[in-house]
Amino acid sequence: MAEAKLKESAKAKMAETTDPLEKLRNHCLSQGYSGILSLGKLFRRLDKDRSWTLSRDELARGVSQFGLKLSDDDINKLFKQFEKDGKADINYEEFIDAIRPPMSAARKTAVEDVFKVLDKTGDGVVTIEDLKGVYSAKNHPKVKKGEMKEEDLLKKFLNLFESNSSVDGKVTKQEFFDYYSGLSKAIDDDEYFLTVVKMSWGM
Structure with missing residues (x-):
């Protein structure tokens, strides 16, 4: 089954990588086809004021609620990858877009x-x-x-x-x-x- 293979492969890659974005991507894929959809829904639910942004703490809370344990250092690295001009928030749609595996x-x-x-x-x-x-x-x-x-x-x-x-x-x-x-x-x-x-x- 393709989905079962996807889950197994993602779990193996998650254990191998030290990059927090790659860890999160593979954590999503380890849950099957709908993993990235579930993460996107979680972030959109956290965005109560519909600002389309997440603070560093909201990002950390979302990742934790999604079942992935990342260190404070990893959360900081993740946040800084998408932080623009020293702003206190990141655009989570850009974040989710970066997590999606590339499609042709x-x-x-x-x-x-x-x-x-x-x-x-x-x-x-x-x-x-x-x-x-x-x-x-x-x-x-x-x-x-x-x-x-x-x-x-x-x-x-x-x-x-x-x-x-x-x-x-x-x-x-x-x-x-x-x-x-x-x-x-x-x-x-x-x-x-x-x-x-x-x-x-x-x-």
Whole structure:
């Protein structure tokens, strides 16, 4: 299973690296496709005043709540990588963007195209109901191999966005990319990734 291999590989890399950003990235990936999505949601939840920024203490608290133990020195290194002009806060969307494993241009375009179709109003947000009405799990590798039923996978996919999310049931473009960056890391072949993404959304 690709997700199981992703988790194992990330755990091994996390034990090897001394770089705090790499540790956090692999800690996310060790939780599977949705790890980066979960971290993004946690940071957005911590941002109670909707400033799109986190203080050094909020960053430390978020990392700790996410289950990763980093030293004060590592937290300082992390913060300084994203600190601009000596400001007391960092932009956490830039932070999450740096944690996402890089995707090829073709993969980014595919995910962007899907989101554009879902985001009919162009405001960068779609609803859970929008996803429910379009997403198809029948071509997902786990369904095709008989490892999961289509209905169960659909519920699992939707729950990724519903759990710990805002009460209005909305999915942001950032959250959409957070999920697919985790999935992308587990799929080596560009063509296969594009097929999985496009067929899932009937494109």
